[in-house]
Amino acid sequence: MKNVVTLSIMMLLVSGLSEAKVSSEVAKALGEELTAVGAQAQGNTAGTIPSYAGGLTQNSEADIYQNVFAKEKPLFIITAKNLAEYKENLSPGQLAMFAKYPESYTMPVYTSHRTASMPESIEAKAKKNAVTAELVDGGNGLKNFDEVLPFPIPASGLEVVWNHITRFRGGSVEINQAIIPVQSDGSFSPVVINAQLTPPQYLKGGSDKELDENILFYYTGTTKSPARLSGNILLIHETIDQVKEPRKAWIYNAGQRRIRRAPQVAYDAPGLDGLQTVDQTDMFSGAPDRYDWTLVGKKELYIPYNAYQMMDKDVEYDDIIAKNHIDQKNTRYELHRVWQVEATLKEGTRHIYSKRTLFLDEDSWQVAVADHYDNRGQLWRLSEGHMAQFVNADTPWYAAITSYDLFSGRYLISLTNEERNAFKFGKLLKRKHFTSASVRRSGKR
Numbered sequence: 001m002k003n004v005v006t007l008s009i010m011m012l013l014v015s016g017l018s019e020a021k022v023s024s025e026v027a028k029a030l031g032e033e034l035t036a037v038g039a040q041a042q043g044n045t046a047g048t049i050p051s052y053a054g055g056l057t058q059n060s061e062a063d064i065y066q067n068v069f070a071k072e073k074p075l076f077i078i079t080a081k082n083l084a085e086y087k088e089n090l091s092p093g094q095l096a097m098f099a100k101y102p103e104s105y106t107m108p109v110y111t112s113h114r115t116a117s118m119p120e121s122i123e124a125k126a127k128k129n130a131v132t133a134e135l136v137d138g139g140n141g142l143k144n145f146d147e148v149l150p151f152p153i154p155a156s157g158l159e160v161v162w163n164h165i166t167r168f169r170g171g172s173v174e175i176n177q178a179i180i181p182v183q184s185d186g187s188f189s190p191v192v193i194n195a196q197l198t199p200p201q202y203l204k205g206g207s208d209k210e211l212d213e214n215i216l217f218y219y220t221g222t223t224k225s226p227a228r229l230s231g232n233i234l235l236i237h238e239t240i241d242q243v244k245e246p247r248k249a250w251i252y253n254a255g256q257r258r259i260r261r262a263p264q265v266a267y268d269a270p271g272l273d274g275l276q277t278v279d280q281t282d283m284f285s286g287a288p289d290r291y292d293w294t295l296v297g298k299k300e301l302y303i304p305y306n307a308y309q310m311m312d313k314d315v316e317y318d319d320i321i322a323k324n325h326i327d328q329k330n331t332r333y334e335l336h337r338v339w340q341v342e343a344t345l346k347e348g349t350r351h352i353y354s355k356r357t358l359f360l361d362e363d364s365w366q367v368a369v370a371d372h373y374d375n376r377g378q379l380w381r382l383s384e385g386h387m388a389q390f391v392n393a394d395t396p397w398y399a400a401i402t403s404y405d406l407f408s409g410r411y412l413i414s415l416t417n418e419e420r421n422a423f424k425f426g427k428l429l430k431r432k433h434f435t436s437a438s439v440r441r442s443g444k445r
Contacts, residue, residue, distance in 0.1 A: 141241025
């Protein structure tokens with residue numbers, strides 16, 4: 001499907017608004033022709049994308065690993081041989097995977113289910129933000145913004161990206177996951193991390209207006225294995241306006257028993273094994289100031305969705321990881337509407353990516369697919385966020401994330417299948433847990 005101007009953008013253009021916030025009249029569309037968080041409620045004319053019906057119902061007792069669509073079979077499987085039939089609904093990075101691995105790379109496509117759902121309290125905040133939230137400092141920060149989704153009716157690429165950065169992730173969460181670099185021969189060695197992520201609103205005792213004024217969330221990541229890295233801890237205070245107040249990061253080195261500030265944990269600093277940049281974490285994170293963000297529009301794209309097989313406890317890492325790319329039989333792609341945003345590196349700034357194209361799921365505001373280009377303008381990496389709806393926390397998030405290097409044949413994947421207590425939502429922590437002194441005291445070797 002060709003890019004289209006959505007109803008929400010048309011309303012903004014007609015109203016002539018130049019600010020990020022919209023009028024109360026425009027905001028009335030939320031919960032009517034738009035969903036409560038800004039997606040088009042109606043399905044597509046072909047019937048291949050259904051109308052939104054509220055998503056998967058919240059169930060705090062549900063098994064989050066249960067594949068509720070396990071009995072479904074693929075509608076069809078995209079291969080290099082039939083690619084021409086489906087290329088209009090694929091990103092350049094996805095097309096490049098078929099070109100590089102024509103004999104092995106496939107995409108099983110299933111019936112589309114709009115399962116994303118969020119609590120009513122979050123939907124209410126999105127609707128309130130629509131008429132109050134504004135960009136500040138050239139788009140690097142926010143004001144009059146409450147916790148999540150400042151721009152449910154966006155009018156610019158930067159506003160769409162801010163919705164991803166601030167999207168709801170279940171409140172306070174503890175995750176045990178493996179970050180796995182996979183070499184070109186298919187060999188791999190997992191790095192297992194215990195992570196705690198807590199927005200200030202979910203701290204024990206609640207948020208402190210003065211202390212948390214520019215804080216999006218607090219984070220600790222403790223390495224559990226391999227032994228050579230065990231006990232290392234990354235502490236982050238994720239700021240909202242990272243130009244005004246850069247991300248605060250510390251690294252505790254268990255071997256040295258020392259904690260140090262880590263200002264290098266930002267932008268294009270290399271992540272694990274050099275297979276992605278720091279700002280590729282969570283598909284995109286951190287300060288957006290090095291790019292000009294263009295809102296291309298909406299299109300229909302085959303994206304990873306309802307990826308319960310990717311975190312199935314009966315599936316081992318060996319079952320998923322293969323040479324060149326994961327075993328695609330474990331994936332599930334569906335046709336969904338996405339926001340397409342193109343980031344172009346600003347003149348006078350530096351980053352290893354000269355251009356990035358992000359495709360964001362309209363129902364969850366998560367980046368589902370991202371294409372990354374090097375400084376010669378060549379497509380370099382493809383990232384895919386395999387979405388699942390965590391019904392116990394009423395939140396969409398990632399079951400897995402893949403990042404493919406199209407030059408080297410290596411890739412990076414995050415998985416939780418073999419980890420105990422992979423996702424624990426609702427664990428409340430005290431503010432002091434996220435201090436450098438606390439990290440130093442908890443450090444072990």
